[in-house]
Amino acid sequence: MRPPDDRRRRFEDLYRANHDPVLGYVVRRTSNGHDAADVFAETFLTVWRRLDDVPAGEKARPWLFGVARRVLANHHRGERRHTALTARLASELSAIQHLREEPADMDALAEAFAELSDGYREVLSLADWEGPSAAEIGIVLGCSTTAVRIRLHRARRRLARALLEDPPRRTARAQVQEGDPV
Template sequence: MEPLDHRKRRFAEIYAACHDPVLGYVMRRTENGHDAADVLAETFLIAWRRLDDVPTGDGARPWLYGVARRVLANHRRGERRRTALGDRLRADLEVSVQAIEDREASGAVADAFRGLSEDDRELLSLVGWEGLDAGQIATVLGCSRNAVRIRLHRARKRFARALADREAREARETRAETHHHARIAKGEHA
C-alpha cells in the first residue's frame, strides 16, 4: 500500500479530473439532485477505499462510471424497497386509522377529547394510548416529573369537565327531541 500522502494526492488528482464527468453521468440517470449527490459521494468513497484498483490515466473515468453504475443500481433497488415498504405501511396504517376513526368517530368521549387543547390531548394520549408513566412522559415532553403530574391532573379535570358538558348537552337535546316527538304523537304541532 502506498504512503498516505501519496494516496491523498492521487485521490485528489482523480477527483479533480473526474468529478464533473462523473457528476454529469450520475445526474443524467437520477431523478433529483439529492439522489445524484448521494450516488456521487458513494462512488468517490468507493474510489478512495479501492484506490489501488483505480486505473491510472484515462482509465480512471470509465472505471468510475462502472462504479457509479453499480451504485445507481443499488440505489434504485433500495428506492424500490423503500417505496414498497412505504406503500405497505400506508395501507396498514389506513386500515388502522379507519378502525380507530370508526370506533371513536362519535360520542361524547370522542367529542370531549377532540375539544381539548393539543397539549392536553398529547398528555392524555401518552398515558392512555402509549401507557407511559409520569417519568417517561417527563422525558418525552422535556420537563420534570412533577410538572407532568400537575399538567396531567389539570388535563384530566378539563377532560372531565368537557365530557360532563357534552353529556349534559346530549341529554338536553335528547329530552327536547323526545318532547317534540311526544307533542307530534299527541297531534300538537311545534
Template structure:
C-alpha cells in the same frame, strides 16, 4: 469529455485520490445528473462513487480510472434505485396496514379532556408515555435522555399540574 489521468500509483494515496477527483468529478456529476430525477440524488451518487474510490484506491486502474469510476457510479445508482423502490413499497404497505388499523379512542369525560389540554405539551407527552405507553421511570430516562431523578421530578410536577387542572371549576359546572 476525457480528462488527464490521475497521478501514477507510486505517489501517496491522498495525492492520487485528489488527482482522480479533479480529473473526473465533473464527468461523473454530469453522468449522474442526466440519470437522476433530483440533483441531490446525483450528488449522493458522485459522493458514493468517490467514497468507494478512496476505499479501494489500490484497485483503481491507473490507465482506466475514468471507466472504472463510471462503473462504480452505475452500481451506486442501481443501489439507490433499489433502495428507493424498497422505500416506496414499504410506504405503500404501511399505508395499507394503517388504513385497516382500528384506533380505539377512550371515552374520557369532558372535564378530564379539558384539564389535560390545559397542560403544557411536555407534561402531556410525559403523562402519555406513562399512562398510554406504560413506560417505567427507567424507560423514561432513556426515552427523554435525562436522569432518573429528573424524570421523577418532571413526572411529579406534571401529575400535580394535572391534578390542579382537574380541581379547577369548569365554566359549564
C-alpha cells in the same frame, strides 16, 4: 500500499480529472440533486477505499463510471424498497384507521385472532406488533426464515378467511370449540 501523501495526491488528481464527467453521469440518472449528491459522494468514497484497484491512465474513467453505475443501482433498489414500504405502511395505517372508526370490526378481528392456533397467533404478534425481521422471528421461534415466511403467510390467510365469515357462524364455532351449547 502507497505512502499516505502519494495516496491522497492520486485521489485528488482522479477527483479533479473526473469530477464533471462522473457528476454529469450521476445527475442524468437520478431524480433530484440530493440523490445525485449522495450517489456522487458514495462513488468517490468507494474510489478512496479502493484506490489501489483504480486503473491508471485512460482506463480510470470507465472504471469510475462502473463504480457510479453500481452505486446508482444500489440507490434505485433502495428507492424501490422505500416506495414499497411506504405503500405497505399507508395501507396498514388505512386499515387500522378503518378499524378504529368501526369498533365492531375490532371485535371481529379480536375474535378471529383468538381462534387462530397458538403458533399462528405468536408469529402474527411478533411480525405485526413487535416488528422484527423474518430472520429474527426465526431465532425467536427456533425455525428457519423460510418457515417463518410460510407460517406468516398461512396465518394471515387464515385470519383473513375468518374475518370474511359471518359473525354468527364464527361465534357458534367458537362456542362449540369451548364446549358451550350453541
